[in-house]
Amino acid sequence: MIKKIKGSFEQFAIASHLIRWTILAIPLSLTVGTLVALFLWLLDKATRLRWQQEWLLWLLPLAGAGIYWLYKKLGRNSEAGNNLIMDEIHQPGGGVPARMAPLVLLTTVITHLFGGSAGREGTAVQIGGSMAHLLGRWIKLTEKDLRILLMMGIAAGFGAVFGTPLTGAVFALEVLAIGTIRYDALVPCLIAAVFADTVCSAWGIHHTHYAIHFTDGKATPFIPFLQMDLWLLSKVVLAGVAFGMASYLFANSMHLIKHYAQRFIRPAWLIPVAGGVVIIVFSWALGTRDYLGLGVYSKEPGGVSIVNAFQAGGAHTWSWLWKLLFTAITLAMGFKGGEVTPLFFIGATLGNTLAILLGAPVDLFAGLGFIAVFAGATNTPIACTLMGVELFGTSHVLYFAVACFTAYYFSGNSGIYKAQRLAVPKRVEQD
Amino acid sequence: MIKKIKGSFEQFAIASHLIRWTILAIPLSLTVGTLVALFLWLLDKATRLRWQQEWLLWLLPLAGAGIYWLYKKLGRNSEAGNNLIMDEIHQPGGGVPARMAPLVLLTTVITHLFGGSAGREGTAVQIGGSMAHLLGRWIKLTEKDLRILLMMGIAAGFGAVFGTPLTGAVFALEVLAIGTIRYDALVPCLIAAVFADTVCSAWGIHHTHYAIHFTDGKATPFIPFLQMDLWLLSKVVLAGVAFGMASYLFANSMHLIKHYAQRFIRPAWLIPVAGGVVIIVFSWALGTRDYLGLGVYSKEPGGVSIVNAFQAGGAHTWSWLWKLLFTAITLAMGFKGGEVTPLFFIGATLGNTLAILLGAPVDLFAGLGFIAVFAGATNTPIACTLMGVELFGTSHVLYFAVACFTAYYFSGNSGIYKAQRLAVPKRVEQD
Structure with a gap:
């Protein structure tokens, strides 16, 4: 009986733990979702502009030098990008600079405008991670809690940029180590990813739809009783x-x-x-x-x-x-x-x-x-x-x-x- | 370059590793898929018989005594069921008796025939685990390989009994420890589950279809720009x-x-x-x-x-x-x-x-x-x-x-x- 009462206290502790993370997820998701929406909007503009003004490609080497110079002058350790955020989760200490977010946003748009071949999730993850670190420092989280907030930042960035919140949450936990998922922050990550994706969509961002029309016959040719092809x-x-x-x-x-x-x-x-x-x-x-x-x-x-x-x-x-x-x-x-x-x-x-x-x-x-x-x-x-x-x-x-x-x-x-x-x-x- | 050549040898090693487990999965899945099909068929007969012959419920206490007696006489350590298989994966040594499969199959059907309230996945998992152990002993696998084969047995049993092979494979890895998945045997488990499910379906077993007809409005009431309810x-x-x-x-x-x-x-x-x-x-x-x-x-x-x-x-x-x-x-x-x-x-x-x-x-x-x-x-x-x-x-x-x-x-x-x-x-x- 005593065990049972203790048990139900445990459930209260879990509830208050989740409510706390839900509240922390709100400012994080608002910031990350909004920045990712801005980023995707700029990316779209940059791509269309590059299609119209073909001569922009000739400036790609110059753009590269510019990006180098920006990181040299302003970057501090943020050049390490995603790896820096992952290292900080494994072994807190070095810190993730807040400048990482605007820098990577700007330089990614430059890369795309002048015709570099690149993606966007790294940028979104870095926006998420650096904003999470900034928020965590402002409210003076412990190292352990900061770790969770950083994972939530990754989940929020990834979830918002592709419109796939569940993938974002699982990615944030799975990417840290090869061959295992730890469920440290399963629900906080999911909350952050869902919120950030909602915020990003609320800004009017639409994600590409892909469709697979093929439907499976559900039988192996020549062996019709095997209901699996x-x-x-x-x-x-x-x-x-x-x-x-x-x-x-x-x-x-x-x-x-x-x-x-x-x-x-x-x-x-x-x-x-x-x-x-x-x-x-x-x-x-x-x-x-x-x-x-x-x-x-x-x-x-x-x-x-x-x-x-x-x-x-x-x-x-x-x-x-x-x-x-x-x-x-x-x-x-x-x-x-x-x-x-x-x-x-x-x-x-x-x-x-x-x-x-x-x-x-x-x-x-x-x-x-x-x-x-x-x-x-x-x-x-x-x-x-x-x-x-x-x-x-x-x-x-x-x-x-x-x-x-x-x-x-x-x-x-x-x-x-x-x-x-x-x-x-x-x-x-x-x- | 040398690293690259070494790397491609690694891929060959992985390929031969997977081919080996695919071959081992065949006898395992044939046995487990067939036994699970037999089990599901008997379960269906037992349920229908109980519906027709309502007096069978009065014999439930007697059936319980019978089950007790069967395990006492023949069970050895197989009473521990699923826990025994999980323990054997964590810490090999005790062994999983082959008699577990027929015993649990028979006693589960008895439980259902006389009106006990119970499920079927435990039975399928025990059939899978004990057959895997038997196969592993016959071909003299090492302890490490036997561990993998046992997980494949769980995956095969679970995948076949519900017709959900992917769930079966992930369940076998996830159930062993709270708060983490280790990817030890991801592909071997998936192969075993797919094969066992295919075998079970080939015997003519159909799984129940459930349908959720509700479709999401994709908007929050009163806040239409939030594209998530x-x-x-x-x-x-x-x-x-x-x-x-x-x-x-x-x-x-x-x-x-x-x-x-x-x-x-x-x-x-x-x-x-x-x-x-x-x-x-x-x-x-x-x-x-x-x-x-x-x-x-x-x-x-x-x-x-x-x-x-x-x-x-x-x-x-x-x-x-x-x-x-x-x-x-x-x-x-x-x-x-x-x-x-x-x-x-x-x-x-x-x-x-x-x-x-x-x-x-x-x-x-x-x-x-x-x-x-x-x-x-x-x-x-x-x-x-x-x-x-x-x-x-x-x-x-x-x-x-x-x-x-x-x-x-x-x-x-x-x-x-x-x-x-x-x-x-x-x-x-x-x-």
Whole structure:
């Protein structure tokens, strides 16, 4: 009986704990949701302006030098970006500067305006993390509570920027360590992500809709009593392996380009300038600008883009590899932005190519690549499976999981975030 | 370059690792899928027979004594059930006897035939675990590999019995410890669950379809620019708290009844006999048999059942409490079967009651209760969110997550499985 009364006190403690975090989530989400809305609006303007004024691309090397200069003068330690926030969660102490938010917002828009190939989630996560740190310092949170608020900031940024709050919350918990999710701040993260997404939508931001029209026959050809298309499933596994290898290639290209650029290009401000020149040369050589910028839409309706990759003919055989190179060069040589939207592009176009090779439904495989390459590169298979559900609906949730988990295994024991810890190795024998 | 070559060897190692587990999954899934199909078929026959021959209920005390005798004579350590399998995964050594599978299959069917209130997932998990252990011993797996095979057995049993393979795989990883998922065996578990579900369906087993027809207006009343119904969301949070408390009540009732029965009822064979008598008396006093057996359907079309709880009027105000008591008495006093289907019943009927109290859509809240009470009692919020997606579709995935995560928090730091470890406490301050 005494245990029971003590037990019900525990429930009160949990309730007051959650109410406290809900209240803290309000100012955080208002700020992060609003800044992300501003960011997405600016990004849209920048992309349209770049489409109209094609000469802007010629200024990309100069823009790179400008970004270098901005971070040199004003950045302090905020150059480390997402890794800085993750390090601060693992081991509080260094702090996340508030200037990170405006700096990364501005430099990402510059990157996109002049034609760098980059994403947006890194920017949103950094806005979320630095605003969370600022709020936490103002109200003098303890280190432990600040950790939770930082995770909420990641969840809020990610949830708002893609309109997928559940994915944002799970991503914030899953990204910290490879091979495990800890439920430290499950509900606070979900609250922050839902609020931030609501705020961002209230500003009139609309997210792109993707649709997978393919419906599953629910039977294996020639073996009608197997109510599961094992033939399609094995194609999904094969594709998952390829998606994982693409993640691996992307993460390693980033690391290699960064390493060699720092080694061979001096002084340091020449690195982004050289990166800008390479992007211009590649664009000219390929005769297309489809691999610049976000890539969600293309300037011409028939170009290569994420949206078009969901239809046959919407991508070329090697589109994925080009986008991989453009993005690795852009981000590893000093431009700003996230990795995730390019990963969506790489995945969707690779899925398009694989679907034709394997004789599989194009829209399904584009969707699988979309989430699976991201899952492999960031080591977040569960968040990405949920993202599949939030973006494409439920009918193919099993294929989403198979593709994401397989890609996760085959992307190797590293990823794009060097601050990610290895909690459980992917092969058990390695213990 | 050398690193890269080494890296690609790693991918080969991962591939051969997965191929090996895929091959091992085949005999496991064939056995487990077939036994689960047999079990579900027998369960259906037993339920129909009980509906026709109402006098069978009078023999429930005798059936209890029979079950006691069977386990006494033949059971060895298999009485510990699910906990034994989880202990074996945490700390290999004791072994899981092969006899567990036929024993639990037989005694669960007996429990249902004579009117005990119980579920089926415990039985399926025990079939999966004991067959996995048998297979592992035959082919002389190492302790580490046996651990993985046992998790695959849980995934196969759970995936096949509810027709939800993804949930089965995530459940097998999530149930082992509170507050964390380790990805030790993510893909092997998924393979085993998909195969076992396919085998079970190939035997002609059909799973019940549940439907949530409610569609969200996607706007908050009076604040039209908020594109998220925050009003409905707060009702979901309130309901989640209630679902968590129901999980807490269920787990504690089980523990208390077991404790006091063992203390005050001697000799031990009298415990199930007394349990049977109490069930008979309760049924007679309430004038209904709707709380006996599985409860997915009721004998009369208008009775209280899981399926009917998805419509207004399909449950009474206290249906959830009665089912909770019937099940706690049945399982804590020596009958066999799972806890999960009764938890679905408790959740769906509580959701039905709460929907009317809060002025919320009945089908949505019945669905939320269905998954959330289970999430709270077993501490598996992510598996249960995915179960919502696998069973009810995707439109409400955010509400599924909110309800499951909230219930998870409010169910306290214990659950129905005493072998579950506490990895991360639910309130961070407790560290």
